Amino acid sequence: MDKIPYTLRRSNRKSIGFTINAEGLRITAPKWVSQEIINQAIQEKKPWIQSKLLQWQQHATPVLHWQDGMQLPYLGRQIIVQLDPQLASCRYQGNYNLAQDNDILSVNLPYTASAQAIKTACTHWFQGRALAWFETRLHHFQHSSGTKPVRLGLSRATTRWGSCNSDGSIRLNWRLIHLCPELIDYVIAHELAHLKEMNHSPRFWAEVGRILPDYQAAKARLKQTSLRELPLL
Incomplete structure (x- = not known):
């Protein structure tokens, strides 16, 4: 054999x-x-x-080569990382609220930057964008949900997309920013619903549907998505 x-x-x-x-x-x-x-x-x-x-x-984690010209997923699209030593900070060339394939993320590092330096810079940029995106979408859903988290935090969990605590705080995995907006919205609606129902009862799912109608398609897609499939930033 x-x-x-x-x-x-x-x-x-x-x-x-x-x-x-x-x-x-x-x-x-x-x-x-x-x-x-x-x-x-x-x-x-x-x-x-x-x-x-x-x-x-x-479902293995993709192997990344941290270098000029590499690609990373952002809001469901593949963007290109380019090093630019003349910049004072990272700059996104495009509409970072409506990402397109081959948009450019210019990173303020020399062309000789180490892989670790590139990884650190990209991670900081993605985490900053994640927090800004999550805050905007939470504000968007507050009207339909009638709830507001006491606190929003970023999570680095390896198996969970988000969590909600009984104290009213929500934590969202910052690596959600790699996924398309529809999937991010589903996770946010899911955690907002937990502010009213700390379970997965029929009343909980009714609350999710009230916040995000037709959430089932995004729920099904997210089930087919693993954190192991995302780049290990």
Whole structure:
């Protein structure tokens, strides 16, 4: 059979366990189990293992080369990063409220800037744009929702797009700024609805629909979007 690479850990558990994540396949086996039995278990689980490994590969974080001319997603479009040592600060060439493919983000760094310097500058710009965009959209929805968060904060969560606390504060993942505006609006409406309903009951979804009619399409699209698919800024 084609060999599947894996790491093996022995433990006191009673059965063989399989875990698949970004690092690949990990097998945890009882101390008494022979290699032959492990190989047999792999063979039996081979279709499932290959399917899960493929899913992780398809949703792997894109590898970025931080350099002049690279592309990054912004509001659902692919914009181009260009270094410009003559600038005092970053400058967006285009309408950053209505991004288009191949818009230019000019970064105030020398052409010899390190990858880390480019990454840091881009991250700061994206986070600033995220906060400005979220504040504008929250203000837009306040009339229809009748609610206003006590505080808005940016999140760096690796698995959640947003959260709402019982104290009335909302945190939105700043990497939402990579996605198209419709998906951002859905997350904002979702968290605003939690200010009234801290659950996912029918009343909660009715509140989401009141704030953002026809939210279902955006909800379905967001389910197909993983944070692992976004550039790791």
